[in-house]
Structures are given as C-alpha cells and as structure tokens.
Amino acid sequence: GYLDGAHLLLENGADINDTNDHHGTALQVASSMGHTEIVRFLLHKGACVNTAGGFYGDAVKAAS
Numbered sequence: 001g002y003l004d005g006a007h008l009l010l011e012n013g014a015d016i017n018d019t020n021d022h023h024g025t026a027l028q029v030a031s032s033m034g035h036t037e038i039v040r041f042l043l044h045k046g047a048c049v050n051t052a053g054g055f056y057g058d059a060v061k062a063a064s
Helices: 002-011 027-035 037-046 059-063
Strands: none
Touching: 002 037, 027 037, 037 059
C-alpha cells in the first residue's frame, strides 16, 4: 500500500520534504487525506511540518 511505497521511496533516496506546485509535500498530502499511519511514518523519518508549498501551504493547514 501507500506505506510500503513511502518506505521504498525513502530507502532509495527520495527527499522526504520534496514539494510540487499543486500537492506540496508527501506529509501535506497524507495529512489532507487523513492517512494517519503514513503521517506518523513520515514524521518519524524526519518530515518537516513547516515546509511550505502546494495548495494547503503546510502540513498543519493540510490536516485541518
């Protein structure tokens, strides 16, 4: 599932705080979709809640 994919991407050097213009970071997307298991995983791996970008601006706003 999504968690396996996130784990695989990070194992292979993906930037956990990478952003794109529309969705922002992986943490922002997971937060906005209510994927709490992935949110916990990303935070444990060092995702920054303050990284700006995308529709929501940051992960805190995406979660609300």
